[in-house]
Each structure stands twice: as structure tokens, then as C-alpha cells.
Amino acid sequence: MNQLLQYEQLLAEKIQQSPVPDMADAIWANIELELDKDLPDNPGNEPPSSTPGGGGAPGISFYFYIVTGVVITALVLTFVLLQDKDKPVQPSALPPLREAPAENTPVIDNSLPPPPTRQGSTPLIIPRIDSSNTRAADPIINRSFADSLFNQPVGRMTSDSVTIKDNARLGAPVTLAIDSAMKQKEIPGKKPRGVPGITDDDYKIKSEKKDSTKG
Amino acid sequence: MILEQELADIIALCRTGNRKAQEQLYRQLYGFAMAIAMRYSRDAHDAADIMSHAFVKVFRSIQSYDPSKGSFHAWLKKIITNEALDHIKQRSRFSNVELEKAEEPHVDNVIIEKMDAEGLMLLIKQLPPATHAVFVLYVVDGYTHQQIAAQLQISEGTSKWHLSEARKILQQKLSNYKQ
Numbered sequence: 001m002n003q004l005l006q007y008e009q010l011l012a013e014k015i016q017q018s019p020v021p022d023m024a025d026a027i028w029a030n031i032e033l034e035l036d037k038d039l040p041d042n043p044g045n046e047p048p049s050s051t052p053g054g055g056g057a058p059g060i061s062f063y064f065y066i067v068t069g070v071v072i073t074a075l076v077l078t079f080v081l082l083q084d085k086d087k088p089v090q091p092s093a094l095p096p097l098r099e100a101p102a103e104n105t106p107v108i109d110n111s112l113p114p115p116p117t118r119q120g121s122t123p124l125i126i127p128r129i130d131s132s133n134t135r136a137a138d139p140i141i142n143r144s145f146a147d148s149l150f151n152q153p154v155g156r157m158t159s160d161s162v163t164i165k166d167n168a169r170l171g172a173p174v175t176l177a178i179d180s181a182m183k184q185k186e187i188p189g190k191k192p193r194g195v196p197g198i199t200d201d202d203y204k205i206k207s208e209k210k211d212s213t214k215g
Numbered sequence: 216m217i218l219e220q221e222l223a224d225i226i227a228l229c230r231t232g233n234r235k236a237q238e239q240l241y242r243q244l245y246g247f248a249m250a251i252a253m254r255y256s257r258d259a260h261d262a263a264d265i266m267s268h269a270f271v272k273v274f275r276s277i278q279s280y281d282p283s284k285g286s287f288h289a290w291l292k293k294i295i296t297n298e299a300l301d302h303i304k305q306r307s308r309f310s311n312v313e314l315e316k317a318e319e320p321h322v323d324n325v326i327i328e329k330m331d332a333e334g335l336m337l338l339i340k341q342l343p344p345a346t347h348a349v350f351v352l353y354v355v356d357g358y359t360h361q362q363i364a365a366q367l368q369i370s371e372g373t374s375k376w377h378l379s380e381a382r383k384i385l386q387q388k389l390s391n392y393k394q
Contacts (some may be wrong), residue, residue, distance in 0.1 A: 002357055005382070008326040011335055012355045018332030022257045023266075028241055030267040034276060035237070190273040 222287060229277050247288065248295055251285050254351050255299035257340055262358055269298040296356065300366060303348045326389045338388050349374055350381035 004012070225243070228236030248270065252262040272294055282288055327335070339347060348367070352358040353374075358366065360374040367374070 002359060007324050007327045008354045010324060012234055014327070014330075014332040014335055015254060015339070015355055016250065018250065018253070018336055020246055021262075022251055023249075023259065023263050024242060024245045027245075027266045027270075028238060028264050029261075031241065031270050031274075032234075032238075034267070034271045035234070038275070039232075114362060 223282070223285070226277065226280070226287065229274060234375075241270055244288075244291060248291060251292055252299060253336070254339075254355055255296070255303065255348060257344075262300065265295065265299050265302055269295045289355045296352075297366075300348060303344050304367070306344060313349045334343060341388065342384055344382045346384070349377035353378055 222240075222243070224234050225240045229240055248266060251260060252265040252269070253259070256262040256265055269291075273291060325332075330338075333375065339350065342350060350361055352363050352366070353360070360371045360378075363369075363374040364371045
């Protein structure tokens, strides 16, 4: 027993009898919140953790939620991985297809020995035709005859012209053959093909019917 | 005033986690517990904080209560006092000054008799936190300096120094009150 001074005894008696503030409801609300953290799923009257000395151990529902979360996460990851595997290979990964070579690009025939080429140029196998004087539907004609045509100024062809007659004499059929090497793409601003003054009709052999009624 | 048997029945239900029994036990002992909390706290809100933490500990550790070792009131008082002292330790430091014997300044009893409990509580709350705790433990709750030293993890000399400081301060304040 402590040796208290007289006034201290009076003081202690009065303090022990002092009124307390009415905060029971507010304090209980805080207590209840803390106790609810210890409860399992069932908010009823299930007993809390029976650990002596207090302390809230997690209940079965806590571990259930953990396991469920892990399982769901694993399923989602598996689904995502499977989706990635099923995706086709993006065509963008492949190099883009190259376009067909231009018409005036020479074609290389590997069956024939390559002719001697100048530095930087592509070797030609097919007889090269001067691109400036070719037309899209030129007939197959003798090269020397073609040269003679292109090298001399020629007037308008008529049926009795030397050229037509020569053609008939040669018996070479006037056929249209399209050689891809000779085919030229018309480029705007370029010199027109063909011989000025000569049309396709000029190459047609026309037989004149003699009119017996005329004198 | 709750009967001992009724209290024992409520405690038995609280051991099963019955929420209604817990609330009933709390409301039955609210006045007793709150008075203890108010002695060690600076204000009502501080006391409410002490009460909340203390009763949560009571319900979580009620399985460890042994009626053969003492009354439930004594067990509850110990929990509340410990919680209150923990609050004081968090916000104050105890002096290392040693004192052989606490001083005993003279105070006129008439002054004490004239003052109401609320006024006296206000004077005590004006003491420094550590000195306040030692004074209440010693004067109001009857703890010895040895028990106080063990509770607060200080020496007995430090406990006596705090008691002396409390008496000197209260004497000065009561003298000013008289004037």
C-alpha cells in the first residue's frame, strides 16, 4: 500500500467517481469493425480463431479465395498463350513480293551462253530491237527489210508501192505477232512509232475488181 | 450492476464468438472501462481510442481468461491500463532522472474538497504525459514504484522523480486556483 498524502487520497476518490462521456455507440462501431476482420465468410455467430492470447488467424475462406484466384489466373494465362499460338504468321514478316520486271528490261535466257556485256549492263539474249522505232503490233518481217524501211524516208504507201510488192513477192504472210521483247510501252512525250504517213491499211493487199462495164 | 452468474454466462457466449454477447458484455462494462481510460488519456477521443483497442484485445483473447486467477474486472482493468500506457509511450519519453525519494509538497485539502472531479481531472491532464501516467498509476490505481518501473520499463528512481514532479506541479496549480 502506497503512502499517499492526504490531499492525494481525496483526489483519488474524486477522480474514481468522475463521470464518463457517452461514447458507447461510437466506440462499439469501431470495435465491431475490427472484429469483423477476423470473421470467416459467414458473418453469423461463428467462433473466432481459438488462438490463445488473441490474434486473428485467417480462416478457411481466406485460403479458398487465394486458391481460386491462382486457378483463375492460370486459366487466363493459358487461354492467352493458346490464342498467340493459333495466330497465323503475319504476312508482313515475309519480304514483299517484287513486281514483274519492266517491259524494257531485258529477259535473260539461261540456256544460251551470255554474250559479252559492258560493265554495269545486263546481258541480252534475244535480238535487241531499237525501242524508239518499235510498235506494239509490228508484223514479223525480215530484219534487213525493217532496217531499210526505217533508215530511208518513206512516203505514203500505196498498193503499187515497191514495199507491198516486195512483201507479196516474198510471200511472207502478213501476220501479226506480238513479241514481248518488242512490245513497247508508250511513254508520253516520246517519238511516235511507225513510219509517218504509213498506216496498217497500207499493208493490206487489196485486189481490185475490174469493172467490165467501164471502158 | 451485473450479477456474477450473468457475467459468467455472457463470458461463456463470448468465448463462442457470439456478437450479441460481445456487445452486451461491452455495454455492461463500458462505464467501468471508460473511467480507467479517461484517467490516462488527454481527452475523450484519446480515451475512446484506448477503449476500442482494449476491447478488441479482450474479445480476441477471452479464451485465455481464467476465472480462478482473478475477477474479470481486474483482468479487464489490466488490459485497459496496458493499452493506455502504450499510447503514452508512443507520444512521450520517460526521463532518465533518478530520485531517491519523491518529494511531498504541502497542498491544502480544502482546495481539493472544493474542486469537482472534472476540475481535478483537468489539472492532472495538464501534467506532462510520462509524469501524468506515473501519478495516476501511483495515486489513483495504487501501483508501487517497483510495479510502475516494470510496467514502463524505467527504474524505480525515475518513477519517484516523476511522482515528485507531479506533486510540485499540482501544488503550484492548486495554489493558483486558490488565489
